[in-house]
Amino acid sequence: MRLPRHIRPYGPSALLLEWEPRIDERISRSVHAYAAAIADHPAITECVPGYASLLIMYRPEACSAYTLREYVYGLSVEEGDLETGRQHLIPVLYGGAWGPDLDAVAVATGNSAQEVIDLHAGREYLVYMLGFRPGFAFLGPTDERLRVDRRPSPRDRVPGGAVGLAGQQTGIYPGEGPGGWQLIGRCPLPLLDGGGHPRLRAGDRVRFQSVDEATFFQYQDQHP
Numbered sequence: 001m002r003l004p005r006h007i008r009p010y011g012p013s014a015l016l017l018e019w020e021p022r023i024d025e026r027i028s029r030s031v032h033a034y035a036a037a038i039a040d041h042p043a044i045t046e047c048v049p050g051y052a053s054l055l056i057m058y059r060p061e062a063c064s065a066y067t068l069r070e071y072v073y074g075l076s077v078e079e080g081d082l083e084t085g086r087q088h089l090i091p092v093l094y095g096g097a098w099g100p101d102l103d104a105v106a107v108a109t110g111n112s113a114q115e116v117i118d119l120h121a122g123r124e125y126l127v128y129m130l131g132f133r134p135g136f137a138f139l140g141p142t143d144e145r146l147r148v149d150r151r152p153s154p155r156d157r158v159p160g161g162a163v164g165l166a167g168q169q170t171g172i173y174p175g176e177g178p179g180g181w182q183l184i185g186r187c188p189l190p191l192l193d194g195g196g197h198p199r200l201r202a203g204d205r206v207r208f209q210s211v212d213e214a215t216f217f218q219y220q221d222q223h224p
Contacts, residue, residue, distance in 0.1 A: 001077060002030040007069050010055060015068060017054040023141050023168060027052050028128050030077075032203055037077045043068065049129050049202060051138070085127065085203035090172070092121070092163050092208045093216040094185035101151070101182040105165060108148050116184065117210055119143045125170065127204040135174030135191045137200040142168045154180030161187040163208070174198070188219035 004017040017034060019027045031054050035047040038056060043063035048055040058068055094117045095102040106113045125139035132138075142165065150166045155178060158164075162173040164181025173179055174191035185208075191199050200206065211219070 001033065002027055004030075004034070004054070004072075007072055009065050013058055013060045015056045015058070015065060015072070017056065017072065019052040021052050023051055023128065025126055028126065033077050034072070034075070037075050038072065041068070041071065050131075051128050085201070085205055088200060088204060088206045090187055090189065090206055090208050091211040091215065091219055092185040092187050093213060094120075094163075094210055098186040098216075099163070099184040101164075102184045105146070105148050105182050105184055109146055111145060116146065119146050120165075120170065120184065121208040121210050123207075125206045125208075127200050127202050127206060129202050130198060130200070133174065133177060134196065135198040135200075136171060137191075137198070137202075137204075137206075138169055138171055139206055140169045142170050144168070148182055150180040151182060154178055158183065159186070160191070161189070163187055186216070188216050189223050 006018040008016045010016040031049045035049050043058045046057040106116050127137045158173050158179035160175040162183045163185040164183050166181040172187050
């Protein structure tokens with residue numbers, strides 16, 4: 001278990017717990033273990049996990065920042081208390097109109113387009129957090145050989161289901177909107193259910209499976 005390096009006031013009704021600023025599964029598990037341990041405190045209104053931080057929102061009339069910070073310092077937090085994340089196999093149609101940046105990513109990383117696909121689909125990813133927009137899951141880390149910058153100019157419209165790369169992260173856009181990640185494929189599955197609940201949750205595990213166009217449309221027909 002990694003302890004937070006800093007606990008800082010964050011406005012009049014929040015504390016920010018900070019760990020080493022990097023993408024690291026051990027840090028992520030510590031973040032979520034603290035979120036689970038703190039959530040039951042009667043003064044807490046919300047916990048917002050990040051890659052290496054945890055924002056704790058609280059009611060200042062119920063607890064002071066000093067008292068809450070001392071409470072956090074005194075916690076005995078165990079990773080074993082976390083629920084096991086779910087496993088997901090996500091189909092992706094790579095390249096072409098479905099992944100318009102695949103060839104550019106291949107050139108930028110010194111790989112062939114097929115090598116980019118094989119590297120992306122060749123490992124399991126941890127869902128570190130949800131953010132940016134409802135249902136957008138930040139997954140990582142990608143293979144070091146896929147490290148790539150965001151696009152210099154974001155797109156005004158990225159389609160729902162688009163699979164992107166940025167740095168050592170990968171993710172799936174849950175719906176249409178602007179975005180600056182490098183798009184290498186498209187997922188046919190909805191990322192939000194009819195009630196707006198996300199398919200992926202922090203702590204889940206994801207593997208991608210390369211599919212052909214016929215299989216892509218079969219998935220779409222099965223999950224309208």
